[in-house]
Amino acid sequence: MSVVTRKLVMKELYVNRWMIGSAGVGAALAAAVAPLGKTAFNVGALTWLTVVIAYGAMLAIHGVMNERKEQSLQFVLSLPISIGDYVRAKLLGLFLCFLVLWTIAVTAAIAMVLIAPDVPDGLLPFTLALSLYMLTNFAVLLCGALYARSEGLVTAVIVITNMAISIFMFTVGAMPEIQDHLHSPTPVWNRTIFNVFIVELIVLVIALALPLATAARRRDFL
Amino acid sequence: MTLTKHIEMRGVGKAYRFFSLQDISFELExxxxxxxxxxxxxxxxxxxxxxxxxxAADVGEIRVLGCPMPxxxxxxxxxxxxxxxxxxxxxxxxxxxxxxxxxxxxxxxxxxxxxxxxxxxxxxxxxxxxxxxxxxxxxxxxxxxxxxxxxxxxxxxxxxxxxxxxxxxxxxxxxxxxxxxxxxxxxxxxxxxxxxxxxxxxxxxxxxxxxxxxDKEEFLERWRRIEVQLPQGGTLPELPHIVGRASDGHFHTLTTNQFSDELVGRLGNTVRNVQRMTLEEIFVANVMYHREARQ
CATH class of the missing domain: 3.40.50.300 (P-loop containing nucleotide triphosphate hydrolases)
Structure with a gap:
């Protein structure tokens, strides 16, 4: 990785630092509120999900769409980099930005499940599957945002990936091999949950590799 | 020693739906x-x-500081x-x-x-x-x-x-x-x-x-506006390098992109005034001339 690409990766962390900080605090607070009762659990879980989803969408909008719209892309591309370097830096930089918040949010959620006496530990496998799904979902969103040139298309990708989270919760959460163990006192790590992890990881890798094979090879980027 | 040209474009073209750049060639030393x-x-x-x-260009070659682009x-x-x-x-x-x-x-x-x-x-x-x-x-x-x-x-x-x-x-x-x-x-x-x-x-x-x-100086030297007043019944002779003309009765304003004393000589004593042109006037006259030539 060239010096300029490294600088651009760091640039993403710098310009999004306030968003990372505030979203991190928001997700941690939401997880902290969840064990305080049934209503608090629902409010906390919903807030936690909203913070992570909204943060991902904001990153795609600010980091990719607005950079193009507000013409700062021209400044970045005037630096000694190729289109491929730009796509690599953007992909890595924004993914790192998401990863920082994701790590905070997931750590808080795991801690909440394991520490809170009223929250069953059986929720842990599904919490991890959902968390990994959200990471994958962001990678898909980023892939779409880097590929799409129009604002409308990026918005469509945001809407579709957001809807996909609800679909994931309703379908994966309803699988008997998972649903039956959600209220268990100890986590149950069965073949189904591992298969979910494997599929998520495969999609994650594809979503991260795709922009390098498509957007990075573009000859016209403006 | 030959110095590397800072920009070289040869036969560069780029087509969009409603606009196309065609055959762009120039050098910057x-x-x-x-x-x-x-x-x-x-x-x-x-x-x-x-x-x-x-x-990226659809056709042609671009080099900047000797490097092929993009x-x-x-x-x-x-x-x-x-x-x-x-x-x-x-x-x-x-x-x-x-x-x-x-x-x-x-x-x-x-x-x-x-x-x-x-x-x-x-x-x-x-x-x-x-x-x-x-x-x-x-x-x-x-x-x-x-x-x-x-x-x-x-x-x-x-x-x-x-x-x-x-x-x-x-x-x-x-x-x-x-x-x-x-x-x-x-x-x-x-x-x-x-x-x-x-x-x-x-x-x-x-x-x-x-x-x-x-070169800028060449443009400024070559382009002139010549005001001519013809006598009653007189006609303008066929003149080379006239890229624009406007007439008002006996008064004619000719624009040339190859000004020379010979040109003025051919117009004789009908010439009333020869004006240097600003770059803006040269630009507008040039563009209009080429647009008409293409139509």
Whole structure:
């Protein structure tokens, strides 16, 4: 990785630092509120999900769409980099930005499940599957945002990936091999949950590799 | 020893749905300032973006500082400063952050010169880019480009939307760049006054084509407006190199792009006045002549 690409990766962390900080605090607070009762659990879980989803969408909008719209892309591309370097830096930089918040949010959620006496530990496998799904979902969103040139298309990708989270919760959460163990006192790590992890990881890798094979090879980027 | 040309374009073309750039060929030598003049939509920005490797040509060959574009853009752009009127810095970062970024990327970064420019342009390092006005944005982008001391400056309408004082400040800085004759500037504008002030070579573009390219002095020497008053019943002789004519009764105004004493001699004592033309007049006459010739 060239010096300029490294600088651009760091640039993403710098310009999004306030968003990372505030979203991190928001997700941690939401997880902290969840064990305080049934209503608090629902409010906390919903807030936690909203913070992570909204943060991902904001990153795609600010980091990719607005950079193009507000013409700062021209400044970045005037630096000694190729289109491929730009796509690599953007992909890595924004993914790192998401990863920082994701790590905070997931750590808080795991801690909440394991520490809170009223929250069953059986929720842990599904919490991890959902968390990994959200990471994958962001990678898909980023892939779409880097590929799409129009604002409308990026918005469509945001809407579709957001809807996909609800679909994931309703379908994966309803699988008997998972649903039956959600209220268990100890986590149950069965073949189904591992298969979910494997599929998520495969999609994650594809979503991260795709922009390098498509957007990075573009000859016209403006 | 042959010096590497700073920009070479040969037969470059780029087609869009409603616009196409056709057969663009020109060279920019070290130490030269080329003014790219054209009306809105002439293809100036497209040509400049091609030179910067931001878009790729459909046909033709582009080399910048000897590097093929866009393939070797990462290497070529180490020595190219690019500023465009619609370019914006990163909104959430300060000018100081941008300066640190440039200093860490370009070994040639001149911190003392950057400090001089920041004072001269009345900017502040701690200002967030999103709080800069249009003029301040252009000045900040120029500061970042100039303080790197690049061999080639590519400026796309940098004076557009600036007040006369700001324009004067920027043009003065460009003149300063040219004290080093190994550096060159490609400068696009539809403001012919700015172009005339700093350019030594001028290329006119219209509707995606180069309509003329020459030294500034050559343009100014070759183009003339000749006012003729014919006697009763007199007719204008057939004259070469007349690219425009307007008539009002016995009075005729001829525009030539190849002025010579011989031409005046052929008109004899019917000539009432011979006027030098400004670059703007030459530009307009040139564009109109080529548009009519194409129709």
């Amino acid at each position: 070290p130490g030269q300032v080329m003014g790219f003049v054209g009306p809105n939509g002439a293809g100036k920005s497209t040509t400049i973006r091609l030179a910067m490797g931001l878009i 393939e070797a853009q990462a290497f070529a752009k180490r020595d190219v400063g690019y500023v465009s009127a619609d370019m914006r810095l990163i909104p959430g970062a300060t000018l100081g952050w941008h300066m640190n970024l440039a200093a860490s990327i370009y070994p040639s970064w001149d911190a003392a010169y950057a400090a001089t420019l920041i004072r001269r342009f009345n900017l502040r390092a701690e200002q967030l880019a999103r709080s800069l006005s249009h003029g301040e944005h252009i000045k900040a982008a120029l500061l970042l480009a100039l303080a790197r001391r690049p061999r080639l400056l590519i400026l796309d309408e940098p004076t557009t939307g600036l007040d006369p004082v700001a324009r004067h400040e920027l043009l003065t800085e460009f003149m300063d760049v040219l004290r080093d004759d190994s550096r060159s500037i490609l400068f696009s504008s539809h403001n012919t006054v700015d172009v005339e002030r700093i350019s030594d070579r001028i290329t006119f573009l219209d509707r995606g084509r180069i309509v003329a390219s020459s």
